[in-house]
Amino acid sequence: MKTDLTDTTARQIDRAVVEARRALGTPAVGMVLTLVLVTDEENAYDALRAAEDASRVHPSRTIVVIRRPGRTPRDRQLSRIDAEVRVGADAGTGETVLLRLYGEVGRHAESVVRPLLLPDVPVVVWWPVEAPEDPRHDPLGRLAARRITDAYAVADPIAALGDRARCHAPGDTDLAWTRLTPWRSMLAAALDQARADVTGAVVESEADNPSAELLARWLAHRLGVPVERRTTEGPVITAVGLDTVDGPIRIDRPDGALATLSLPNQPERTLALRIRSTAELIAEELRHLDADEVYASALHGPVAE
The missing domain is CATH 3.30.1330 (60s Ribosomal Protein L30; Chain: A;)
Structure with a gap:
């Protein structure tokens, strides 16, 4: 079941999720986490498909954040939220909320995401492509117990590993490590x-x-x-x-x-x-949400010759 919302609010989105769930008779009690996926329009389809495949192993609410800053100064000052709510077969075994944030609201995405988090379950944030230099102190990263990046997807992967090492905190991990x-x-x-x-x-x-x-x-x-x-x-x-x-x-x-x-x-x-596919990598990461000390030791290990 899909519901499209234009120029909406977090409260209206949450109400749409509840109504869709009631219509299909699918309670949220079986969901084990909230996965927040932060990406751009170009990579959203593949990342969301991987997340929905992973949700068959870890039922979850997936919140996709796509920032659309606007092309002109006037556009960047405007704020609008468009959303698509998917429940049931259209969302793997969980729920999907796809958010497109236009203008100023895109700089405060955490204020839109926070009311949509499932209560009493862990939050995981995944940046499939470009990630903040310090994920732990990113406004969305602060919401999460686990923060997943992917150095393989950026222009300079080795420099990205340097950023990861410099700003590493318990709960950080990278799919470049999961592939190993x-x-x-x-x-x-x-x-x-x-x-x-x-x-x-x-x-x-x-x-x-x-x-x-x-x-x-x-x-x-x-x-x-x-x-x-x-x-x-x-x-x-x-x-x-x-x-x-x-x-x-x-x-x-x-x-x-x-x-x-x-x-x-x-x-x-x-x-x-x-x-392995990205869905398999994400599914592996979602199996353990504690600090990965082995990854931390490898990240800070001696640089190869």
């Missing part, structure tokens, strides 16, 4: 099997890949060895190698779908290591 979960699991399992001291490491990826940079910093921090960064054609991370006293450990993923694991004195193995 399968790699970290596979490397940990390989070291459990090899049981050998590591003397060095190398991470190979496309240029300026923030996930590769975080992986290199994590390895350097955890293993206490120098980590080399090598640039390849991609896609994304293509290989990770560990030098050990018993011989090399290497995971090769040249095509982004299957990987080959090589261990000293053992036959090679082929493993699934596909590139």
Whole structure:
């Protein structure tokens, strides 16, 4: 069920959500969080689709904030809220409120979002593309227990990691880190099997890949060895190698779908290591809303050579 509201208010939007819920007989008691998605018009469709897919695992109210500042000084002084309310099959397994904020009200988006938050459940804010330099002190970020950014989606990913490290606070995370979960699991399992001291490491990826940079910093921090960064054609991370006293450990993923694991004195193995969708990444992040201390240590780890 969809309801369009033009030149509206937060109170009218909330009333429209309640009326739509009553019409469909779908109570809000099963929702586990509020996801606030802050994006632009160009990226709103893909981000909202990922959020709605993730809501099938974590039923939630998704509030999409799109600022439309206006083209002229007069337009920027005007304030207007247009909204679209989706409940039922049109919103995954939760509810969606899509807000377009015009003019001055766009600079005070938190005043529109706050009355629409579900009571007594956590709030997560996700910036799919451009994020504030300091998410914790952003007006919308202050509403959240978890703040999700994505360094991979910005023009200078490595500089973005520098901003994340400088302003990091408990509750901050980045999808560049979430993408590493399968790699970290596979490397940990390989070291459990090899049981050998590591003397060095190398991470190979496309240029300026923030996930590769975080992986290199994590390895350097955890293993206490120098980590080399090598640039390849991609896609994304293509290989990770560990030098050990018993011989090399290497995971090769040249095509982004299957990987080959090589261990000293053992036959090679082929493993699934596909590139995951944004919906899968968001669903993973929504499973745990506590501080990610491992991400923080990787973010502040030594820069790879």
